Amino acid sequence: MEAILEVNNVSKHFGGFTALNAVNLHVQRGERLGLIGPNGSGKTTMINCISGALINDSGDIRFDGRHIHTLPAYQRTKLGIARSFQIPRPFGSMTVLENLLVPFAYVGGADGPNERREAMDILERMGLAAKAEVSSKQLSQVELRKMELARAMAAKPQLLISDEAMAGLAGAEIDEVLQILFDLNAMGITIIMIEHIMQAVMKFSQRVVCLDAGKIICEGTPESIFKNPDVQRAYLGDEA
Amino acid sequence: MKFWIICLALVLGSLGLSLSGINEYVFFAGFVILQFVVLATAWNILGGYAGYVNFGVPAFVAVGGYTAVVLFKSIQAPILVQILGGGILAGVLGLAVGLLTLKLRGIFFSIATVAVVFILETVVMNWRYVGGATGLQLTRPADLAFFDSYTRMLFFVMAVLAIGSVIIARYIQNSFLGRGLRAVRDSEEAAECSGVPTLRIKLIACVVSGALMGVAGAPMPMYLSYIEPTATFNLSYSISALAMPIIGGTSHWMGPVIGALLLGTLQQIVTVTVSNELNVLVVGLLLVFFVVAAPDGVLGLVKKWKQSSK
Amino acid sequence: MFSLELLFEAALFGVLLGCFYAAVSLGLSVAFGLLDVPYVAHPALLVMGSYATYLISSLGIDPLLSGLLLMPIFFLLGMGLYRFYYETFEKRGSDAGVRGLGFFFGIAFIIEVALILVFGVDQRTVRAGYIGSSLEIGDYRFPYRMLMAFAVALLLTLVLTIYFSKTFNGRAIKAVGQDESALRLMGANPVKIKQLAFGIATAVNALAGALLIIVGPVEPAMDRIYIGRTFCVVVLAGLGSMSGTLVAGLILGVVESVVLMTLGASWAPAVSFGLLLVMLGLRPQGLFGR
Numbered sequence: 041m042e043a044i045l046e047v048n049n050v051s052k053h054f055g056g057f058t059a060l061n062a063v064n065l066h067v068q069r070g071e072r073l074g075l076i077g078p079n080g081s082g083k084t085t086m087i088n089c090i091s092g093a094l095i096n097d098s099g100d101i102r103f104d105g106r107h108i109h110t111l112p113a114y115q116r117t118k119l120g121i122a123r124s125f126q127i128p129r130p131f132g133s134m135t136v137l138e139n140l141l142v143p144f145a146y147v148g149g150a151d152g153p154n155e156r157r158e159a160m161d162i163l164e165r166m167g168l169a170a171k172a173e174v175s176s177k178q179l180s181q182v183e184l185r186k187m188e189l190a191r192a193m194a195a196k197p198q199l200l201i202s203d204e205a206m207a208g209l210a211g212a213e214i215d216e217v218l219q220i221l222f223d224l225n226a227m228g229i230t231i232i233m234i235e236h237i238m239q240a241v242m243k244f245s246q247r248v249v250c251l252d253a254g255k256i257i258c259e260g261t262p263e264s265i266f267k268n269p270d271v272q273r274a275y276l277g278d279e280a
Numbered sequence: 281m282k283f284w285i286i287c288l289a290l291v292l293g294s295l296g297l298s299l300s301g302i303n304e305y306v307f308f309a310g311f312v313i314l315q316f317v318v319l320a321t322a323w324n325i326l327g328g329y330a331g332y333v334n335f336g337v338p339a340f341v342a343v344g345g346y347t348a349v350v351l352f353k354s355i356q357a358p359i360l361v362q363i364l365g366g367g368i369l370a371g372v373l374g375l376a377v378g379l380l381t382l383k384l385r386g387i388f389f390s391i392a393t394v395a396v397v398f399i400l401e402t403v404v405m406n407w408r409y410v411g412g413a414t415g416l417q418l419t420r421p422a423d424l425a426f427f428d429s430y431t432r433m434l435f436f437v438m439a440v441l442a443i444g445s446v447i448i449a450r451y452i453q454n455s456f457l458g459r460g461l462r463a464v465r466d467s468e469e470a471a472e473c474s475g476v477p478t479l480r481i482k483l484i485a486c487v488v489s490g491a492l493m494g495v496a497g498a499p500m501p502m503y504l505s506y507i508e509p510t511a512t513f514n515l516s517y518s519i520s521a522l523a524m525p526i527i528g529g530t531s532h533w534m535g536p537v538i539g540a541l542l543l544g545t546l547q548q549i550v551t552v553t554v555s556n557e558l559n560v561l562v563v564g565l566l567l568v569f570f571v572v573a574a575p576d577g578v579l580g581l582v583k584k585w586k587q588s589s590k
Numbered sequence: 591m592f593s594l595e596l597l598f599e600a601a602l603f604g605v606l607l608g609c610f611y612a613a614v615s616l617g618l619s620v621a622f623g624l625l626d627v628p629y630v631a632h633p634a635l636l637v638m639g640s641y642a643t644y645l646i647s648s649l650g651i652d653p654l655l656s657g658l659l660l661m662p663i664f665f666l667l668g669m670g671l672y673r674f675y676y677e678t679f680e681k682r683g684s685d686a687g688v689r690g691l692g693f694f695f696g697i698a699f700i701i702e703v704a705l706i707l708v709f710g711v712d713q714r715t716v717r718a719g720y721i722g723s724s725l726e727i728g729d730y731r732f733p734y735r736m737l738m739a740f741a742v743a744l745l746l747t748l749v750l751t752i753y754f755s756k757t758f759n760g761r762a763i764k765a766v767g768q769d770e771s772a773l774r775l776m777g778a779n780p781v782k783i784k785q786l787a788f789g790i791a792t793a794v795n796a797l798a799g800a801l802l803i804i805v806g807p808v809e810p811a812m813d814r815i816y817i818g819r820t821f822c823v824v825v826l827a828g829l830g831s832m833s834g835t836l837v838a839g840l841i842l843g844v845v846e847s848v849v850l851m852t853l854g855a856s857w858a859p860a861v862s863f864g865l866l867l868v869m870l871g872l873r874p875q876g877l878f879g880r
Binding site for chain 3: 384401406564567
Binding site for chain 1: 456459460462463465466467469470471472473474475476477478479531
């Protein structure tokens with residue numbers, strides 16, 4: 041398996057504050073990667089640099105062999121990187137279906153009857169088909185999260201970054217979203233999952249990477265990561 | 281299809297009107313109202329569809345007007361060339377302002393548009409060729425085609441421009457450009473991650489919006505037989521051009537038209553019967569009222585009323 | 591071309607003028623710089639403060655004192671205005687951008703026209719002992735009213751800087767712009783804090799309005815050019831910096847004064863707006879911005 045995403049020596053500073061410090065990360069095609077770390081460790085900055093919401097200060101990022109770190113976000117989406125947002129950002133003036141038509145129009149390059157059918161397929165897979173014509177302003181939290189993922193899927197990605205898609209959800213809802221992510225991965229999509237809900241990370245990830253203060257402090261299988269004293273210290277602080 | 285028939289009917293209707301023997305005042309007032317239809321429609325393409333508020337409407341209108349003056353004074357350009365020139369240069373201004381500020385937050389774009397008004401006004405005031413601070417008198421050309429008066433001809437020209445601008449706005453709204461603009465307005469970050477080239481789209485809207493405003497401003501010097509900076513660069517244009525789409529409804533091309541017709545007519549009545557200041561006060565009060573109480577404008581109120589009576 | 595002496599004198603005057611510009615921009619620095627409210631009505635409220643000062647001082651009270659007396663009233667006005675803005679726009683989120691801007695723009699125009707209807711378009715001035723005479727040092731003359739504005743501006747900046755860094759409420763105001771949720775966790779109510787900040791911003795506007803009419807005659811349409819000056823200062827300073835506002839004001843004052851001397855009065859209005867555009871293009875976060 042070759043690396044679909046290569047993050048090489050990437051750094052990002054905000055004024056005097058270093059959010060990412062020469063981070064190296066390679067993600068294999070088809071992998072399920074979990075990204076964990078305490079608040080402020082740089083996880084969101086990292087995915088912002090990958091998705092293009094931010095441009096890294098140094099280092100390079102390669103996707104599918106191509107250098108992408110100078111490209112604006114929308115071009116990275118067209119190349120196959122999609123992301124969902126921590127706090128859902130629906131297109132409030134549109135229905136659920138219309139939300140999906142935006143990436144269809146701009147990534148697919150067209151807007152016709154085929155797109156509507158494909159959009160409905162995606163919505164069915166997410167369990168949202170019944171809400172297709174409902175205004176996105178009227179969705180519940182879990183439905184919004186699913187729509188975020190559905191919209192990301194409409195961009196036909198090869199790599200999907202799920203940013204705390206399960207934050208604030210209750211037990212059964214977490215499993216629903218988790219199952220969706222598994223299904224997407226089974227279709228061949230590489231998934232990077234950022235999560236604080238540890239059971240979800242354990243269940244889902246083939247490999248887990250832990251970030252703290254802008255550096256990767258360890259990576260490995262889920263079991264080994266959680267037993268790692270550095271990870272425990274990062275989350276719980278130093279035990280005197 | 282229905283839309284195109286109505287457009288054709290309106291064109292023919294306004295032609296018929298301008299050839300009829302009606303009181304000249306109708307054409308004076310009608311010109312102003314139709315001009316506002318163009319301005320409100322133009323403003324809405326950037327303000328309503330994309331969510332970027334242009335406070336600098338007079339700058340674009342003035343570019344249209346002063347370009348027309350320069351073209352007329354230098355090469356006796358006919359009105360259509362003046363309009364074309366005014367539109368192109370105003371579009372270029374839109375591109376310049378857009379490139380400078382559309383990467384920043386919305387309010388910086390808005391403030392920059394105010395800045396452009398004052399800077400351009402200062403430039404024009406110091407430019408002797410177009411009359412500087414005192415302004416310039418212009419003699420209308422004798423050629424009126426088949427119209428009885430120059431005002432009637434300008435009325436018809438403005439009617440065609442108004443219909444044309446609505447056609448453009450409707451096209452943008454229904455095309456996938458419109459969908460992209462709406463996505464940008466709802467959530468620019470999510471739009472970018474959905475593959476929408478947000479900066480490019482905003483620039484396009486800015487250029488089209490600016491160009492249309494320039495087109496609206498180009499016939500003004502001929503209409504007044506006169507051009508002068510203080511009135512041309514008056515910020516009161518902004519509050520009208522802003523209030524009309526907000527009052528009418530910003531999400532659909534019909535909104536600015538309704539707002540312009542309603543508010544434009546009201547303005548004519550108030551200015552003639554009471555005073556110009558009260559006119560601005562009325563516009564300001566209506567704007568604040570609608571922004572607070574009826575954000576979707578008249579169109580929104582109609583929609584709600586229709587839904588509740590079902 | 592121009593004598594160095596004249597240039598120096600223009601620069602000196604520019605320093606005084608600049609401090610005055612800083613004073614009238616402090617309110618905006620708080621309301622827009624710290625709180626992110628699209629407060630384009632700030633200059634209109636400034637002019638309103640001037641007219642209120644005019645009214646009170648016509649009763650025989652010293653204009654600066656009138657300004658001080660107005661501060662509590664404007665404080666309450668500011669709190670009310672923010673509360674209304676919050677309830678109507680910020681709470682609902684979504685379209686707040688266009689609507690918020692439209693709201694404050696409409697308010698600015700309503701204020702301007704109301705002033706015209708009540709006071710007419712003629713200029714108004716106030717009288718005081720220090721208006722009209724100047725301090726003479728060597729060959730240079732410093733009008734007392736400008737020195738007064740200079741002193742008040744420095745004092746205001748100092749007071750605000752200390753307030754925002756030393757008091758609990760002040761620090762909360764600085765924090766609320768950056769991280770509202772953290773503030774909530776600390777037990778402070780962000781809405782109340784923002785209300786307080788807006789009240790302070792508007793109260794400062796009352797005093798700044800008094801300065802405005804002390805420094806020169808006012809007319810209702812002045813709010814338009816002050817949109818340029820105040821936003822130029824706030825953008826040049828960088829959002830959220832009080833001391834930066836003072837420096838930015840000085841820069842604007844000096845540049846405007848020098849342009850006035852070299853190119854004449856017909857080019858002076860464009861200075862603040864031109865500087866604003868240059869900053870937006872080159873360094874939108876300003877000189878000291880976060």
